[in-house]
Amino acid sequence: MSNVTEEGRMGWSVGEAAPAGCGLRAATHDGVRTIWFDRPDRRNAMTLDMFRDYYAALLAADRDPAVRAVVVTGTGDWFCAGADPQALGALLDPRHRDLLVREFGFPPHLPLTLGTPIVAAVNGGAAGLGLVHALYADVRFLAEQARLATAFSRLGLVAEYGSAWLLPRLVGVGNALDLLVSGRKIDAAEAYRMGLAQRVLPRDEVLPAAQAYAADLAAHCSPTSVAVIRQQVWSGLETGAAEAGADSMRLMAESLAGADFAEALAGQVQGRAPRYAGRSGA
Incomplete structure (x- = not known):
């Protein structure tokens, strides 16, 4: 298994092989x-x-x-x-x-x-x-x-x-x-x-x-956008429409100012797939 990363038991580091029998x-x-x-x-x-x-x-x-x-x-x-x-x-x-x-x-x-x-x-x-x-x-x-x-x-x-x-x-x-x-x-x-x-x-x-x-x-999807959208959906199930709407405006403003939005537009203009960086805060 070349170019493959194995994961496993709690506390393993990224790239560490899974011990036998872990399931x-x-x-x-x-x-x-x-x-x-x-x-x-x-x-x-x-x-x-x-x-x-x-x-x-x-x-x-x-x-x-x-x-x-x-x-x-x-x-x-x-x-x-x-x-x-x-x-x-x-x-x-x-x-x-x-x-x-x-x-x-x-x-x-x-x-x-x-x-x-x-x-x-x-x-x-x-x-x-x-x-x-x-x-x-x-x-x-x-x-x-x-x-x-x-x-x-x-x-x-x-x-x-x-x-x-x-x-x-x-x-x-x-x-x-x-x-x-x-x-x-x-x-x-x-x-x-x-x-x-x-x-x-x-x-x-x-x-x-x-x-x-x-x-x-x-x-093709911004890792930062995906992470925020997941948070919006799951936390939104516990909030009212007004609170969720206000929060979405704040998050929208942040995304418009973010590097991934600029990169998406650049990719469209240049006819290429966007090259997103890693997730913000990850």
Whole structure:
């Protein structure tokens, strides 16, 4: 794997190789970091360490000036089956529950705080925590064969990791309650009708299409603009129209005075793609 950057466990530096057995692998090409959930023999189910590793990998990508978009996908036929059954069984022990709740090390909504856009290439089934990871992406590409389920209510659990906040904002209150209360499986076509998916494609086209979309973002969109737009959208869900409008005027004035706007205009005049610098403040 030449010209490929590998990421991994919390605290790894950019460019450091992933230790064996971490359950993730990653590669960077043309400004896009692709992260795979990589336990195909376990349907890419997550241990607590793997969950930490994934969030650490997102942080590493966000801090890497060579990365301008992230694609997350699964190895094999599943995107992610959720928490590993053995990990769930361990949570019957109060000590392990305390470790999960108080010592996880990251806020559950970490993906929403980053400046780098995330595209989910959902290559197969996604359930529970696996579906939550797809929800925290900005855009979701689904395989035609994909089946999705929140699953929490069928395990005697509640809507975990902010999913009760996310789902109503993505698909509306009625659809969110349907998915969360019933825990039923839906196919890719129903997910698309709900607005939960932006593309539905044959399985072998999902990852290439998601990577091409992310590469277009990396090549043609200002990293600073993308980071600010993500912040505007997510924070705007909690503010009134007047506040959001006033904030947009302030941010617009800043962008008009920014180097990326001048570079975009220069690129148009000269008939070339813009050459944006790295994200401001990154």
